[in-house]
Amino acid sequence: MSKESPAEFGRWNEVPWEYASRTQMSRADLPRRPDGPVVGYVAGRDFRDKEIAVELYDVRASRPSGASGPQLAAAAERRTSAVFECSACGAQTQLPLSEDGGHLCVMCRRIAGIAGFQAELRTRREEIGSWARSLFAGGELAIVWVELTAAPDTPAGRRRPPLAGRVQVVDESGRRRADVLVRLAGPRTKGAPAEALSPEDGAQALSRALAGRRQVVWGALDLVGSRLSELGHPLAVTVASAQSAGSRSGDRSWDDSVPARFAQWRGELDPISGVLRTPWSPGSADRLWWVLRRMAGVRAAAGTESAASLTER
Numbered sequence: 001m002s003k004e005s006p007a008e009f010g011r012w013n014e015v016p017w018e019y020a021s022r023t024q025m026s027r028a029d030l031p032r033r034p035d036g037p038v039v040g041y042v043a044g045r046d047f048r049d050k051e052i053a054v055e056l057y058d059v060r061a062s063r064p065s066g067a068s069g070p071q072l073a074a075a076a077e078r079r080t081s082a083v084f085e086c087s088a089c090g091a092q093t094q095l096p097l098s099e100d101g102g103h104l105c106v107m108c109r110r111i112a113g114i115a116g117f118q119a120e121l122r123t124r125r126e127e128i129g130s131w132a133r134s135l136f137a138g139g140e141l142a143i144v145w146v147e148l149t150a151a152p153d154t155p156a157g158r159r160r161p162p163l164a165g166r167v168q169v170v171d172e173s174g175r176r177r178a179d180v181l182v183r184l185a186g187p188r189t190k191g192a193p194a195e196a197l198s199p200e201d202g203a204q205a206l207s208r209a210l211a212g213r214r215q216v217v218w219g220a221l222d223l224v225g226s227r228l229s230e231l232g233h234p235l236a237v238t239v240a241s242a243q244s245a246g247s248r249s250g251d252r253s254w255d256d257s258v259p260a261r262f263a264q265w266r267g268e269l270d271p272i273s274g275v276l277r278t279p280w281s282p283g284s285a286d287r288l289w290w291v292l293r294r295m296a297g298v299r300a301a302a303g304t305e306s307a308a309s310l311t312e313r
Helices: 023-026 067-079 104-135 197-212 220-228 256-265 285-296
Strands: 007-009 039-046 052-057 141-149 164-170 176-183 214-218 247-251 252-255
Touching: 023 052, 039 247, 052 067, 104 256, 104 285, 141 197, 141 220, 141 285, 164 197, 164 220, 176 197, 197 220, 197 252, 214 256, 214 285, 256 285
Parallel strands: 007 039, 141 214
Antiparallel strands: 039 052, 141 164, 164 176, 247 252
16 A cells, blocks of 8 residues: 655645644744654745755654753743744744744734735725726716627537627616627527527627727627627727726735726625635626616616616516
């Protein structure tokens, strides 16, 4: 029966609690020595800042070092730099705490990191609000929602172009300008929805809906445009969104796509990983219009004839 190969970890925060390097064991307030095989490796750097693979051992298979209790007590009295007490919660840690991290334990450092991320998201939410307000203050909009009908992959596993695309467009008041299901495959391609408009009719309808308007797009409108062009019926307008590709705030780069802004505006973090959650999508152009209004902090005026749900037909 073959022995299990040592695990490999890219970062220290991926290493299980029960694993430690020889150096970590020796620096603990109750030092230990490895007494078993290497169970893993983690990427690290040596004193010359050269990349190395640090050997990891299972602490449960280790044994105490030769230092007695009185010797450890005397060493602690002489110690001047190592800190084993968390400055935030007072935890008495096994390993010395980093001065760069404010002498915080792992959990307090994580809490501080998440709180910092939440503060960044609060600032980002204000920026998104300004962006959304500028959209509605800047004139005519085409708020676009795109869903594609995928084609089955080739036998070799290669992706085929989509069969059709549903494109919904509402204006800055939430009024419907278009709800078009357009064929994006050639006439001999099987599987496209029978009710889809021809590429020519679909291109004309979308061109009318988008003409002269700044586009706020959720979905692959550029792919719809390119497929229509390949089929000989290009849109009469340029497909371009009313937002930039990305921006920076402090040390963080933000994705400025509409779906990414939506997630950032919501700002909900996964309680386990602390990463930004992907929210449920709005689902239609008129619902996206409402989301943008909420981002801008603007309520729909009473009596405004907004788009009835495009899904209720």
